[in-house]
Each structure stands twice: as structure tokens, then as C-alpha cells.
Amino acid sequence: MKAVVMRGFGGPEVMEIAEVTTPEPGPNRVRVRVLATSVNRADIIQRQGHYPPPPGESDILGLEVAGRIDALGAGVSGWNPGDRVMGLVAGGGYAEYALVYAEHLIPIPETMNVTTAACVNETYITAYLNVFMLGGFHSGQSVLLHGGGGGVNTAALQICRALVPDGTIIVTASSGKLERVMDLGADLVIDYKAQDFAVEVRAFTRNRGVDLILDHIGADYLKANMKSLAIGGRLVVIGVMGGAAAPVNLAHLLVKRQHIIGSVIRSRSVEEKAAITTAFKENVLPLLSGRRIEPLIHRIYPIESVRDAHGEMESSRHFGKIVLAVQ
Numbered sequence: 001m002k003a004v005v006m007r008g009f010g011g012p013e014v015m016e017i018a019e020v021t022t023p024e025p026g027p028n029r030v031r032v033r034v035l036a037t038s039v040n041r042a043d044i045i046q047r048q049g050h051y052p053p054p055p056g057e058s059d060i061l062g063l064e065v066a067g068r069i070d071a072l073g074a075g076v077s078g079w080n081p082g083d084r085v086m087g088l089v090a091g092g093g094y095a096e097y098a099l100v101y102a103e104h105l106i107p108i109p110e111t112m113n114v115t116t117a118a119c120v121n122e123t124y125i126t127a128y129l130n131v132f133m134l135g136g137f138h139s140g141q142s143v144l145l146h147g148g149g150g151g152v153n154t155a156a157l158q159i160c161r162a163l164v165p166d167g168t169i170i171v172t173a174s175s176g177k178l179e180r181v182m183d184l185g186a187d188l189v190i191d192y193k194a195q196d197f198a199v200e201v202r203a204f205t206r207n208r209g210v211d212l213i214l215d216h217i218g219a220d221y222l223k224a225n226m227k228s229l230a231i232g233g234r235l236v237v238i239g240v241m242g243g244a245a246a247p248v249n250l251a252h253l254l255v256k257r258q259h260i261i262g263s264v265i266r267s268r269s270v271e272e273k274a275a276i277t278t279a280f281k282e283n284v285l286p287l288l289s290g291r292r293i294e295p296l297i298h299r300i301y302p303i304e305s306v307r308d309a310h311g312e313m314e315s316s317r318h319f320g321k322i323v324l325a326v327q
């Protein structure tokens with residue numbers, strides 16, 4: 001099959017299209033003919049050599065796929081070749097065929113095309129897991145989302161607004177993206193390059209702080225995040241784009257009874273991901289199939305242009321998702 005392979009680690013130029021062996025579905029897995037996949041920030045980090053796939057998983061890039069079932073492994077029931085599906089994978093998405101655990105498959109709603117379906121699993125499941133299942137966001141609460149133009153955070157903002165209509169949503173973004181973030185339903189958008197977000201959050205919440213922060217910046221934002229959190233607030237860290245190591249003021253943490261939660265989805269067990277997928281199907285999929293929320297597609301590239309697609313994400317010009325179409 002055709003796949004994106006990496007000739008070492010480094011910039012986009014290490015990626016190229018090559019012929020590789022088509023994978024065979026083992027027990028409880030299905031093989032999906034991939035019609036679209038999408039670029040996630042984690043793919044960039046893997047390409048640079050800082051985010052290896054979990055042991056036993058494909059070392060081909062790509063964390064989510066959409067397409068049609070091509071073959072079933074032993075013990076798979078309830079699915080048939082030809083079914084339109086989307087799913088989370090721990091690797092292997094940038095290819096004509098990818099293996100997906102049957103429990104991680106989601107039928108593509110009739111109202112959704114495969115291009116859009118390729119933007120659902122990594123970002124919307126990450127957003128739902130961390131904001132709702134781990135973060136406990138609910139009616140009457142306030143949340144701070146960082147990087148409102150990104151894949152995960154456009155998804156998080158949409159889900160928060162749809163599931164918690166009376167919630168207060170504060171988002172940081174860079175200058176060219178502020179209006180579009182506001183249009184997605186934010187109550188306050190902070191230009192993180194021009195403003196001190198902790199000062200703005202405290203002013204907007206009348207010095208109370210927010211109940212929850214979804215953060216992927218890490219070290220650079222730890223102090224300001226803790227200043228922005230209310231008493232009893234939760235900081236869920238899902239990325240370290242701004243560094244991994246930072247001092248924590250534990251006195252501040254205990255006096256304010258705050259929680260810092262770290263979370264990754266990729267290396268969780270098959271069972272954990274299945275449980276997360278089930279909760280997602282119950283609580284978020286209806287919003288997507290009913291088109292109350294919809295992934296924002298910035299641009300679709302043919303997979304042969306994967307270098308340009310990565311370059312675009314690294315330039316941070318994108319708003320929403322970058323798709324790779326696989327013909």
C-alpha cells in the first residue's frame with residue numbers, strides 16, 4: 001500500500017510517500033481503507049523525534065482515520081466490510097490502509113462526509129475526555145481554553161457551548177483569530193500575545209478565577225494558569241508546547257485546593273479508549289450527527305502534499321483542522 005514514511009526525524013522534508021506492506025488485521029481489529037486522515041500537532045512532534053508510538057503500534061504517522069472497512073480480524077462482530085467508519089488509532093493513519101480496534105470504531109453518521117469524519121476522533125474525543133470526563137465541566141461553571149484556533153480547542157469550544165449553554169467560556173488566541181473564536185461562542189477572547197491572560201481572567205471573573213483550564217502549553221503557562229484558577233479549580237494539562245518542567249507553588253495549591261491533572265489519550269489501554277469512545281458516542285456524537293457542531297476544516301491536502309500540510313500547521317496559520325485526502 002501507499003503510505004507516508006519518515007527517513008529519520010526532522011523537518012517536513014523527512015516525510016515521503018512509499019510502498020509498504022499492507023497490514024493484516026489481528027484479533028479484534030479491522031482494516032480500514034483510509035479515505036481521509038488529518039494532521040494533529042502530535043504528528044509534528046513525532047516527526048521531530050519527540051513522541052514515539054506506544055510499543056507494538058505502527059510507526060507510520062497519523063492518529064485518526066475515516067473510510068470504509070476493508071477486512072475483519074478474528075473475533076470481530078457487529079461490523080461488515082464496506083461500513084463507513086471513523087476511528088482513533090495510536091499510529092498508522094497516513095496510509096491507504098490502517099488497523100483500528102473494533103471497539104474504537106464509530107459509524108460515520110449519514111449526515112457527515114469522510115473528510116469531516118477525519119477531523120472528529122483525535123480532537124473531539126480529546127476535548128470531551130479532558131474537559132468533561134476528567135475536568136468535570138458542568139452547568140454554571142467557567143472554563144479557560146488555550147489556543148482557540150487549534151484543532152482540539154475549536155472542538156472544545158463547540159462542545160462546551162453545546163453541552164453547557166450557561167457556562168462561561170474564556171479562550172486565548174493569537175490576534176488574527178480572535179473574531180472567529182468569538183463567533184464560535186466564547187464569552188471572552190484574550191489575545192495571548194498582547195495581553196496578560198491571568199489579569200484578564202481575574203478581571204472578567206471578578207477576581208474569582210475559572211473552575212477549569214484546558215492547557216497544552218505546560219511550563220510557560222503554569223504560574224499564570226494557577227493564578228487564573230478559582231478555589232477548587234482543575235488544571236488539565238494535555239500538552240507541553242511551552243516546556244515540560246516548571247516549579248509549582250505547593251502552598252498556593254493546597255490553600256486554594258486546586259488540582260493539576262495530566263492526561264494523554266494515545267498510550268491508554270484498548271479498554272480505556274473503548275470506554276472513552278462509548279461515552280463520546282453517547283454524549284457528543286449526536287451533536288455532530290445533528291450538525292449542531294461541525295469540525296472546521298481549514299484546508300484539504302492530497303496526502304502526496306503532506307510536507308506542505310505539516311508546514312502549514314507549524315506556521316500556525318490554520319484555524320481548525322488540516323485534512324489529508326487519501327485516494
Ligand SMILES: NC(=O)c1ccc[n+]([C@@H]2O[C@H](COP(=O)([O-])OP(=O)(O)OC[C@H]3O[C@@H](n4cnc5c(N)ncnc54)[C@H](OP(=O)(O)O)[C@@H]3O)[C@@H](O)[C@H]2O)c1
Pocket residue numbers: 039040041042122123126146147148149150151152153172173174177192216217237238239240241242263264265266313316320
Ligand atoms: N494529551 C492528549 O491526549 C492530547 C491529544 C490531542 C492533542 N494534544 C495536544 O493538544 C495540543 C493541541 O493540538 P492540536 O492538534 O489541536 O494542535 P493545533 O491545531 O496546532 O493547535 C494548537 C494551538 O495552540 C495555539 N498556541 C500556540 N502557542 C500558544 C500559546 N503560547 N498560548 C495559547 N495558544 C497557543 C496555536 O495557535 P496560535 O499560535 O495562532 O495561537 C494553535 O491554534 C498539542 O499540544 C497536542 O499535543 C494532546
